[in-house]
Amino acid sequence: MTTGQRRRRRTLRVLLALGGVAALLAIAVVIVPLLRPPGPRPPFQLPVACGETWRLGTYPGHDNYDIDLFPTAGEAWGRPVLASEDGTVTVAGINGSLGGRTPGNPKGPRGRGGGYWVKIDHGGRWETQYLHLLEPPLVRAGQRVARGEQLGRVGSTGDSGAPHLHYEQHRGREKVETWFDGSASGITHDDTEYSVTLTSNNCPAEPLDR
Template sequence: MGIAVGLAGALLLVTAATAGVVSSVFGGGGGGGCVGATGTGATSPVCAEVPVGGWVRPVVGEAGSGFRTGGRPGHDGVDIMAARGTVVRAVSGGVVVRVRCNVGGDSWEPTGGPMPCDSDGYPGLGGCGWYAEIRHPGDVVTRYCHLIRQPIVTVSEPVTAGQPIGHVGSSGNSSGPHLHYEVHGGYPATEENAVDPILLMRRKGVYL
């Protein structure tokens, strides 16, 4: 049995196993907006400037399939619809802890040569495609999946809020271009410590 916790009209099912995760991840504040999609640092009319130490949207687009819905109980993130090639940005400052190609149950480190994730995937293929993970203060981890090519950041590289890390694609288990975005309340990121990205981002002042 779980406890339904409301936050700005949304609900998150909190069980005994996840209560500590939710408490630790949601225990922060800070404003946020998003950086303009041009990559120049200029803002668009719908995007606020990035505050020092703030959080931003990972990509400009509409939220689609949500976190662990009734139809997709194993969906550990939120899908954000965006055109192929749209810039994907780090949501907050941290350090890159993983860059991988993941399809069909297999996973590879980048080799510098052609990789299975360089082509579009399809539903049922399995895997996150090209993805990156960033570890933020407090051991919060964010994951960015289905990128079009190898992420443009490397493991151990420090990143700042709004910094480009890759581009929207459709690699891995994907039916079309979009960003699958996850938030985890612990390091390393696991299925057990995944939390609803919409709720976490809302807590940080960012609306997906």
């Protein structure tokens, strides 16, 4: 073996070693955050306008901890859907297929999945999801949003029988009971039909005294 061949072989070994180190670092960047325990629960608020009263419900087969929100007064179609807490949008698009249910055709064909939806990362491995929006979300992936910022409007896209907001809170990889304004909603398992009525405290921040 010539000197040049030995040098090329040593160079190749060094490059392979460096590539292995880089691959391990890349894996660590992805895996290590997933191994950390979730942080404290953010101060989530109802994802609807300040002062409005909504019925939160579940039913058998709906999936544990999922909730559907319906206004107790007025039309559901087009009502603003707001961020429950500050965070970064990770998904804003279509889940499944849209179907054809609209305000002008409320009995149109159902779609599949969540229709137009938004997912927000709130830090500390906490996440919220907002499904069945009427139209494409008003936010985009990577966008930073504040609590109370509008994400979209209530609709019936995806696998939805009537206009409503399907909402979830996740801790780490687990879906958990929703909390609003510091209190548990009480909607846990979907073995029976169950609902509660709550009033939103997702209100604009009070201006600071000057």
